[in-house]
Amino acid sequence: SQQGEEDPQALSIQEGENATMNCSYKTSINNLQWYRQNSGRGLVHLILIRSNEREKHSGRLRVTLDTSKKSSSLLITASRAADTASYFCATDQYSGAGSYQLTFGKGTKLSVIP
Amino acid sequence: DTAVSQTPKYLVTQMGNDKSIKCEQNLGHDTMYWYKQDSKKFLKIMFSYNNKELIINETVPNRFSPKSPDKAHLNLHINSLELGDSAVYFCASSQDMAGGAYNEQFFGPGTRLTVL
Numbered sequence: 001s002q003q004g005e006e007d008p009q010a011l012s013i014q015e016g017e018n019a020t021m022n023c024s025y026k027t028s029i030n031n032l033q034w035y036r037q038n039s040g041r042g043l044v045h046l047i048l049i050r051s052n053e054r055e056k057h058s059g060r061l062r063v064t065l066d067t068s069k070k071s072s073s074l075l076i077t078a079s080r081a082a083d084t085a086s087y088f089c090a091t092d093q094y095s096g097a098g099s100y101q102l103t104f105g106k107g108t109k110l111s112v113i114p
Numbered sequence: 115d116t117a118v119s120q121t122p123k124y125l126v127t128q129m130g131n132d133k134s135i136k137c138e139q140n141l142g143h144d145t146m147y148w149y150k151q152d153s154k155k156f157l158k159i160m161f162s163y164n165n166k167e168l169i170i171n172e173t174v175p176n177r178f179s180p181k182s183p184d185k186a187h188l189n190l191h192i193n194s195l196e197l198g199d200s201a202v203y204f205c206a207s208s209q210d211m212a213g214g215a216y217n218e219q220f221f222g223p224g225t226r227l228t229v230l
Contacts, residue, residue, distance in 0.1 A: 033218065042118070042204055042221030043157075086155060092217060099169055099211040102219060104149075104157040 006089055006108040014113050019076040021108040023089030024069075030092040030100055032065055034074050037086045037107070046074075046087075079112045086110070117141050120205050120222040127195055128230055135190045135225045137205030145169075145211050146188035147219065148180060149204040157204070163188050164211055192227075200229045 007022045023032070031050045035043040049056045049065045049072065056063045062075040076083055086107040095101040118139045127133055139146060148160040161180040162169040168180065177193045192199060205222040 035219075037155075040224075042223050043206075043219070044221070045218045048218060088157065095169075095211075099162075099164070100217055101159065101162070101211075102217065103159070106154065106156050109155075 006087070006105045008108060009106070010109045010111070012111040012113065013079055015079060015081055017079055019079050019083070019110055019112070021074045021087050021110070023072045023074070023105055025072075025089075025091045025105075026070065027091075027093060029067075030094060032063075032072050032092065033090045033102065034061075034063060034072075035088045035090060035104075037088065039085070043088065076110075079110075081112050081114045084110060084112045118205055118207055118220050118222040120203075120225050122225060123223065124226050124228075126228045126230065129195055129197060131195050132191070132193045133195060133227070134192070135203055135205075135227075137188050137190070137222055139186055139205075139207040139220070141207055141209075141220060143207040143209050143220075144185065145208045145217070146182070147206040147208075148188065148190050149206060151202045151204060151224070153201070160203075161188075161190075162211065169211060195227075195229045197229050200227055202226050 005024050033048045034046045037043045047058045049063050060077045065072045086109045088104050088107045090102040090104045092100045121136045145164045147162045151157045160174045163182045179191045181189045202224045204224045206219040208217040208219045
């Protein structure tokens with residue numbers, strides 16, 4: 001079943017602006033991951049944040065996690081045309097026998113206009 | 115060198131045919147996956163294989179069968195293809211399924227399947 005829901009579904013900004021995407025989920029998680037998918041390509045892992053972390057940075061990316069609200073946000077600062085892609089959150093849920101399964105949301109399509 | 119590779123990249127076939135998609139990873143990972151991405155970009159897990167054992171089968175029709183000859187390969191065989199099978203299929207791998215950073219997943223480039 002679908003776990004993560006990204007918001008907005010689509011976002012269009014000018015180059016240099018910041019882009020913020022949100023993800024909400026329904027059940028307890030072990031960690032939450034963000035992935036990027038360029039058009040016609042596979043997904044690429046961006047960042048992982050554990051359930052006991054509140055904020056994490058990686059270059060121009062900043063991810064927050066609020067487990068009380070079951071939500072996460074991905075902020076891309078100083079966006080570039082090359083950031084144009086779809087962004088997915090994925091939640092890591094326990095599936096039994098020591099195994100975890102990733103469940104992906106529907107993604108946010110980001111367009112950065114040069 | 116490509117970490118996770120899939121063949122073919124495009125597959126166009128008639129309804130009722132049987133087809134296979136191949137996947138190979140050179141990362142030394144223990145777990146491999148197959149996902150289906152529909153036209154609305156929704157990514158749904160189909161199978162996970164951990165050390166050649168099927169771990170998850172998410173209500174996928176039994177026309178779909180994963181086959182893993184060894185830890186580095188997970189092929190997807192589809193019998194009696196239907197129009198609704200048209201989608202992009204992604205293979206992925208992770209170090210294991212133990213959670214945390216170990217299940218960061220590495221994706222292949224995808225196979226676009228079109229059933230006519």
